[in-house]
Amino acid sequence: MKPWLRSVWDATKSEWAFFRRERSVLVVLLFVPLAYPLIMSWLYAADQAVERPALVIDADNSALSRRLVLDLEATPELRIVGRPATLDEGLSALRQQRAEVMVYVPEGFAQHVKKGGTAQVRLWVGAANIYTWGIAYPAAAGVVAQLDGELAVKSLLSHGLPPSAAARRAAPVVRAEHLLFHPTGGYGRYLMAGVLLIVLQQVVVISLAFSVGARRELGLYTPGRWPLGYLLGLITAHAPFYAVGILFAVLVVVPAFGWTVVSPLSTVALFTLFVLTLVPVAVAVASVAKDRMGTFQLLMFFSVPLFAASGFTWPADQMPPALRVVTAVFPATPALRAMRVLGTKSGSLTAVAPYLGWLGLQLLGYALVAPLVVRRSWTRLPGWPSWLAMGARGRLAAGDDQSAPALARFDVDIVHMKDQCRHRSHGGVAPGRPELAAGVHPLNCTNTSDATGAASRASTLGFALECHHE
Secondary structure, eight states: OOHHHHHHHHHHHHHHHHHHHOHHHHHHHHHHHHHHHHHHHHHTTTOSOOSEEEEEEESSOOHHHHHHHHHHHHSTTEEEEEOOSSHHHHHHHHHTTSOSEEEEEOTTHHHHHHTTOOOOOEEEEOOSSHHHHHHHHHHHHHHHHHHHHHHHHHHHHHTTOOHHHHHHHHOSSOOOOOOOSOTTOOHHHHHHHHHHHHHHHHHHHHHHHHHHHHHHHHTOOOOTTOHHHHHHHHHHHHHHHHHHHHHHIIIIIHHHHTOOOSOHHHHHHHHHHHHHHHHHHHHHHHHTOOSHHHHHHHHHHHHHHHHHTTTSSSOGGGSOHHHHHHHTTSTHHHHHHHHHHHHHTOOOGGGGHHHHHHHHHHHHHHHHHHHHHHHHHHTSOTTSOHHHHHHHHHHHHTTOTTHHHHHHHHHHHTTSOOSOEEEEEOTTSSTTOTHHHHOOBOOOOSSHHHHHHHHHHHHTTTEEEEEOOO
């Protein structure tokens, strides 16, 4: 087996063993893809926000006003929760968010209608929540408009027009509505398709960075001569969890909660390509991860902005052009747009071919960039001065093939030494930097022979170790 393939396999086995030692990595791999979709699905299980709380003030108390109130109660979008005695009392309830809409029927409402005048119905709608406003206001306005149309027809009939002519005169233009792709207008069905995809993004990127951060905190990050193969080995150990997450989301969560997916097979294919595109991104991010929490916080910070800027929840043509260019390089942007098509419009992959090609180009680009990022991060040993690490790596770059295995063994040995040791510059690696000799670096040493062996191997790289046993 080639050395870099061996590094992948060894890292995979090492990561599986690391799961038993550091359970936090396993928690991320299990909790995020399994629990997060369930939690979010339960939050939006109602799919639509119906029966919005409404207040009614009927100051007219006529047969016509009571008919209007009954129509308001009959609409499924509204629920009458109170009848304030005064207008001020109703406005106070709106400010305290005890209701979202208030309908005020003024005194003399029926009399104005009977005299052929114009009667007013006043609506107050809370617009703090734009979604509930978009439900409550059209519902109340629709009830009033329907009553207005019926009164117009009744007035024309009283003037001797036949019913058909009266209906045409009252409504000369008839609206024919055709709701395409998402006829129910359910918020949960629309949103959860994108949420499930973002969950996969969090699993892939955060799990690898979390694992590398944990290893560096424990001193177990030892990529050796093949850091890219090492990171690919770690993510290979995570791959079964990614596959389980994809199948669980598409085959369990989607049908259990009634979310809309036209073709489960096409959705699985999209999710798989999305995860593959994220692999080089995760490798690049993990290569610069210094600890668990720092990387975790950074990734969580960017998750919501990237989701919002992808064009899934807000039209992309309404965003600044520069922002559209920036978000085009993130895999979530084409994946979310493809998911909107597969979730509501078509189950054919040909319908999302442009987005799949977009993801393919990103995969190629990130696959070329990730090794460069890993190589640059490899020239900086964690916890060492950058100029010192560059000296060690410079010997490898100069073609000293024997230094590579020594460096790999030294990276491992430096973790297992138990006493406080001191390292200083030796040879030509750090000329003019005598302060290193005075700097104390905490190392661990199992016994004198281990320290001697580590020191001899380290000297190959131009370092001298002094171990002092108390």
